[in-house]
Amino acid sequence: MLELEHFPKIDAHFHSTFYNPVYEKIAKDYHVKYININTDASVFPRMEVQENVALAYVKKAPEHFAYIASFEMQGWENPNWHRSVFDRLKKSVDQGAVGVKIWKNIGMEILKPSDSSFLMIDDPFFDPLFVYLSENKIPVLTHLGEPKNCWLPIQEMTSERNKVYYTKNPEFHAYLHPEIPAYKRQIEARDYLMDKYPDLTLIGAHLGSLEWSYEELAKRFDRYSNFYVDLSSRLGHLQMQSVNDYEGVRDFFIKYADRIMYGTDAYNNPEKLTSSLINDWKYFTTNKQCESIEVNGTFKGIHLPEEVLYQLYYTNAQSIYPGLNVEIHS
Ligand SMILES: [Zn+2]
Known part of the structure; x- marks a missing residue:
């Protein structure tokens, strides 16, 4: 029988914005390497601070920590913005960053001064950035858009977690x-990038904001060979689908086993991290009855084949983020 504590795992979506030694302990206890993700969100510290924290973890325990860099949109109207972002990203990659994160402030917050419309990720303004990332083979992790529930009134949302978050x-x-x-x-703008930059490795964080339908995800995987997703904070939506369509969800994980990465999205929250590790493992590796805050009632674990688990938890992150230097020890 497979054991959570001994199965090698990469948490491809993790956030810690101040140093806390407990993560190294959890990493050793549960055999995990975390990818700590810098994010251009106002609730996070300044980018430089985030990056220094991420680097401190890597320096302390490179076998357990890696990071994804980001950049600030602040000052984007400035003519030197692209140049300074390229310089910043080059430095980050030289320091070991395995990818670059793009956040939902693009598409949902930032306005164009010319006409007060929203700056979307498919705006020609970003062309030089994607040419740069594509040419330099830097994987890009995109949190663009939000769960479909975000556009619905609270009472119509399908997930308890979404109801709490948007309240x-x-x-x-x-x-x-x-x-x-x-x-x-939001989805069209993201899909456009994959059409336009087929050499770009594009990872949709949070199931690429297509959490509500594994069939919609499957369509993108079929259409775009450069598209990958992480499960962070959205596994509940697939668990929900598996209540009524157990075989469909299970077959999806098996058919697209090379496209999906495990991730917790734990944000300065060691308790959430360990409970996710334990509960998600039960869903993936057994056919026991599981529970989640996102799903009403219990649902059955999908008991994935061992080779699929290995891809989901471990090898996909290594091939998607080639800079990831994996040498984790239990
Ligand atoms: Zn996140």
């Missing part, structure tokens, strides 16, 4: 802000 963060609840571009537009 607490009304500024991100698109339903309350009809000026925010529609869900469909």
